Amino acid sequence: MRIVALDSVADRLRLKRGQGVAEARAMHPQLDVLPADPAADQAFLSALADWCDRYTPLVAYAGADGLALDITGCTHLHGGEKALLDDVLSRLFQLGVEARGAIAASPGLAWALARFSTARLSDDSVIEAGEEAAALGPLPVTALRLPETLTDTLIRLGLTHVADLMEAPRAALARRFGPLVFLRLDQALGHDDEPLSPRRPVAELSVERRLISPVSGEDDILGLALQLATGLKTTLEERGEGGRQFELLLFRVDGKVFRLLAGTSSPLRDPQRIAALYKERLAAVHDDLDAGFGFEILRLCVLKTEPIKSVQDDFSGRPDQSRALADFTDRVIARFGEDVLSIAVLAASYIPERAASLQPAGDAVFPAGKMLQAEEWPVMPVRPLRLLTHPERVEVPAADVPDGAPERFFWRRTAYRVARAEGPERIAAEWWIDGEDAPTRDYFRIEDETGRRFWMFRNGLFQRERMHPDWFMHGIFA
């Protein structure tokens, strides 16, 4: 067992990462050792990243033990860079997290300073432009985010500090160690560009409310959501757009962040309807939403927008039909999920189960474009009202002729006598999908003595494709 991480007390005892636990225990018998749990660490880091969303929407992971926040254009909201950093660190301290931070012009430099700066915290952790080289110089080469073997080699050669690398001749070192060393150096100094990749897509629009006293009641949250949605309305109107996907972020006092996604079937900007959407969402997640001591920040983001056609109401006084329908769809989907509502979509296929399918109604309730209608089919076939999801095996003890309709059959352990039969309707397999030896189906429409009408098929042609083809029940007629 080896040490993977140390807290600050252990650090002061001059223990090292990679050291054996037995050795460390021998040095300090009172040592407290906890087994490492990378998955839990990652979950904690991700929760912290959620928490950091309060400062900027661009939060990225920086290795397995850090976060990088792109605060371009956000600092004035928090009273400047220094104030922002102090705020982050003091809040994290109150949450019981021992954190170090630095603000610099490049992610590489901030990374290095936060981890290796020997200066006391909050002394010179904000690096102004032009001071990069001076700040980076005294740091060890490990601060350059290089592979461990490379760092070891550099240290063995006596290049222990970044300043040594900066002074060394570039061409010779690059030839020996590859381009990575100087790429990292340039990135840290800001000579080379290094983009941050945020964990989540940045919302198109977002509004937030910071509360002095936290709220926990569902009605309060809904009221605030309505206010936030009202705040969004003007911007959406200016852009001529409506939101298709909304996200409500609830920042709990103790740092936990809840995200409530809600999609709509048509672009939406009416605050009342957005709030109504969240009424359903809150009801649906009711048990999972633990308000604890309350929420201190609420933010409403629009993740996806679409142009909205402004429609003038007519004088008939009737509510707009498609809008009411979209409203219903959104409410149901917000509450129960997307697969609860569906529409029937027809496709050009002769195989019955491929000719029609139920597809989620979420995206657009009734597509304005042309939908295939059964009347447009070249021949008007006879098709059942209900189709069994999987055709069910039917026992046919007797048929008129081997390739004719059955006279009697057993389905679901019940015997039926056939009174009349229509068929066969021969449907060949789609060889380009099913392969060339897929059996042909002979469909019969069958009426039993009491008048129940069924749709059955014989799977395979008698003696040509199958010796004794099986029968299947596929649908039920009116």
Added chain:
Amino acid sequence: MAENAVPRETVLALRDAIARLERDRPSGSCLPSLETEGERAGFSASGRSLPGQDVTRQEDVLPLGVPALDHAMSGGLPLKGLSEIRVAETRDAGAATGFTLGLAALCQARRKARGELGPILWISETMAGQEAGEPYGVGLSLLGIDLRAALFSRPRNLQQALWIAEAALGFSVFSAVILEIRGNPARLGLPESRRLQLRSMGSGVPIFLLRQAGEEEASSAHLRLLVRPAPAAPFMLPDGTMLTTGIGHPAFHVIAEKTRAFSPVDAYLEWSSHARRFHPLDPVAVPLPANAADPVTVLSASVGRPGGAPTLGRVMAFKRAS
């Protein structure tokens, strides 16, 4: 000491309710009587029916075009409120589905005539779809349902199904809501059916409770129909000749179990998907199965006429079947 004065509005509201009850026909009577030609033309002999009343009645009911049933349902299918349609066995579900969808198609056609979209919502419990088959778009379209205005819902449990049904009844855009359940679940008892009934009365969206393999039980529905499969009439070729081996339009045997009429009424009818309407079907014209061994054993459904002596009194409400 003087009693608390009842507010005037309450008294007026109660009076109004009593007047409405008295004006309404007592239970058991059907349509006032068959009108004479003169009355139908608008010449009311006795002044018994006000012209305005007739108009509202016409708007609230959907005549099926089958005299026996329309008469028992006082004019037609009520368009406001809950109507239950049940089948005794799962394997008969096809007939009930066809009949219900026929009704829904009629409702949709009515809305479309007014220039509205008139979408239909079909809520189907998971088990119902698994047992009797999922709705099949091509078949529905051929029956006369406009797929561009049909929504299908597959909730995970009955509670969700009821929620969706209630929510849909709040939107008057829907031309009909179909709620399909299996058996007699305890979760759908009198209070729940009453809620649906009231919601539907409020918004004017009819809701059809399609009950697969269920017993008759007390509910708030004004109307309960039992649907049985019926042999279809022979297929008619375009030139008018009957093709005896063919299977014609979907046919149903509908028994009105719970109406305002004294005794249950039954009728054979068929749905013509081309004309999009029901036609009465003469049961005599329904051919007996050709290969039935003994046609005499096939008895006509005895409806409301049990073999023994009739029990005294009238069943007002059935026990809970669940």
